[in-house]
Amino acid sequence: QVQLVESGGGLVQAGGSLRLSCAVSTSIVSFSAMSWYRQAPGKQRDLVAMITLGGNTNYLDSVKGRFTISRDNAKNTVYLQMNSLKPEDTAVYYCNVKRGSTSSWGQGTQVTVSS
Secondary structure, eight states: OOOEEEEOOEEEETTOOEEEEEEESSOGGGOSEEEEEEEOTTSOOEEEEEEETTOOEEEOGGGTTTEEEEEETTTTEEEEEEOSOOGGGOEEEEEEEEETTEEEEOOOEEEEEEO
16 A cells, blocks of 8 residues: 655745655656645645656646646655745645556645735
């Protein structure tokens, strides 16, 4: 079973930056896609950013130009660099990996942006 451990969340002022990390327990080169989702209280879980095995990326419109997803195959880790953070970015951020029909989730890391 694949295990994912997120880290890097915390409390930051608006305009600040955070870098989230997702350490995966197995080689990530076999995953077709690695993603970050977020879920604010009382809201649905939304896809924030995705990176494919080929390196293609997709972003939620509201984070384009501010967030960057990347992957380090040697470290089996996917990152989410978040700049110019806004209060509306406050949520629990989850890492997700997909291989075929299998999808695995991390436990989430809280990001709180104060105004």
